Amino acid sequence: MENLNIAQPVIEQCNHIPQLLSIKDVSSYTGLSRSTIYEMVNEKSDRYDPTFPKKVKLTQVRVVWVASEIANWINDKIEARSA
Numbered sequence: 001m002e003n004l005n006i007a008q009p010v011i012e013q014c015n016h017i018p019q020l021l022s023i024k025d026v027s028s029y030t031g032l033s034r035s036t037i038y039e040m041v042n043e044k045s046d047r048y049d050p051t052f053p054k055k056v057k058l059t060q061v062r063v064v065w066v067a068s069e070i071a072n073w074i075n076d077k078i079e080a081r082s083a
Helices: 002-014 023-030 034-041 067-081
Strands: 063-066
Touching (some): 063 067
8 A cells, every 4th residue: 555655646747747749640630731840840941830839859850749739829720710
């Protein structure tokens, strides 16, 4: 029983870990192609969108996006259509 009490704070901490999305997931949720997403985050591109969430570089070759930031961006686009 004592071991369960020690593990509880670790479990609570895990509930605060942000969910990360791959480029495939971001493409699926937004309906945008991979190339469009990469152009939207590229400051030198004509399609650059400073409101689009920044990618998180996990390794030299792996990038992800924070799910809550993608959700907020989508919700902002939905809200903007009625303005």
